[in-house]
Amino acid sequence: MRFLVTAGPTREPIDPVRYISNRSSGKMGYAIAHAALAAGHEVVLISGPVHIDPPHAAKLICVSTSDEMFYAVDQHVCECDVFVMCAAVADYKPAKVSATKIKKRAANFSLELVRTRDILASLSTQDRKFLVVGFAAETNDVEKNASRKLQDKNLDIVVANDVSAVDAGMEADENEVTILFRDGEKKRILRASKKIVARELVKILTNAREKCLTKKT
Numbered sequence: 001m002r003f004l005v006t007a008g009p010t011r012e013p014i015d016p017v018r019y020i021s022n023r024s025s026g027k028m029g030y031a032i033a034h035a036a037l038a039a040g041h042e043v044v045l046i047s048g049p050v051h052i053d054p055p056h057a058a059k060l061i062c063v064s065t066s067d068e069m070f071y072a073v074d075q076h077v078c079e080c081d082v083f084v085m086c087a088a089v090a091d092y093k094p095a096k097v098s099a100t101k102i103k104k105r106a107a108n109f110s111l112e113l114v115r116t117r118d119i120l121a122s123l124s125t126q127d128r129k130f131l132v133v134g135f136a137a138e139t140n141d142v143e144k145n146a147s148r149k150l151q152d153k154n155l156d157i158v159v160a161n162d163v164s165a166v167d168a169g170m171e172a173d174e175n176e177v178t179i180l181f182r183d184g185e186k187k188r189i190l191r192a193s194k195k196i197v198a199r200e201l202v203k204i205l206t207n208a209r210e211k212c213l214t215k216k217t
């Protein structure tokens with residue numbers, strides 16, 4: 001199968017030296033890319049700026065802003081069988097990017113932010129031939145919020161990720177997730193290294209994709 005995986009944060013520039021971003025390390029997305037390759041799949045990895053070595057066997061596409069990530073996904077998504085949107089895309093970007101460094105002044109300063117494009121929500125639902133998997137990073141009402149994202153973004157699967165703990169989830173080496181399916185089925189992957197969680201997740205996604213194919217024939 002062909003996996004398309006996004007990973008890491010995006011950076012939304014304010015001026016030549018500053019940007020808005022988030023704490024995503026890219027570890028979970030990179031672990032999924034590694035696990036998919038180890039299971040014999042082809043992998044295209046679209047990555048925001050991170051500090052980890054990419055898997056050699058993946059086709060790596062490096063991006064920085066949410067717009068760049070949007071275009072990279074748009075170009076590659078139709079050629080995949082499983083699309084895993086693990087990246088932490090910024091929800092807002094500055095309305096204007098200053099061409100020169102913004103100088104400090106005596107008065108307070110506020111920045112106007114506008115919404116970025118929602119990459120998952122912008123995917124067409126017509127004749128979709130690939131499985132769409134989103135991640136939901138939540139600090140509260142984890143399953144309820146994740147389930148809403150599954151509906152609102154027309155996902156096949158959402159991986160609910162509690163990011164409130166310090167030692168699991170964002171930036172950490174371990175994770176534990178709940179996987180919600182469109183038909184209401186639920187699977188849990190208990191706390192383990194991101195490598196092990198990724199291996200389990202790839203198995204679940206591969207089975208889910210195979211099931212959809214069987215249904216269609």
Ligand code: CTP
Pocket residue numbers: 066085086087088089090091116117118119120121133134135136137138149
């Ligand atoms: N996502 C996306 N495009 C965006 C923002 C998020 O495709 N502009 C994707 C993420 O990659 C993830 C899913 O949507 O797979 C949910 O992201 P998350 O940050 O949990 O939620 P948001 O939709 O941004 O909503 P909120 O921040 O209010 O929780």
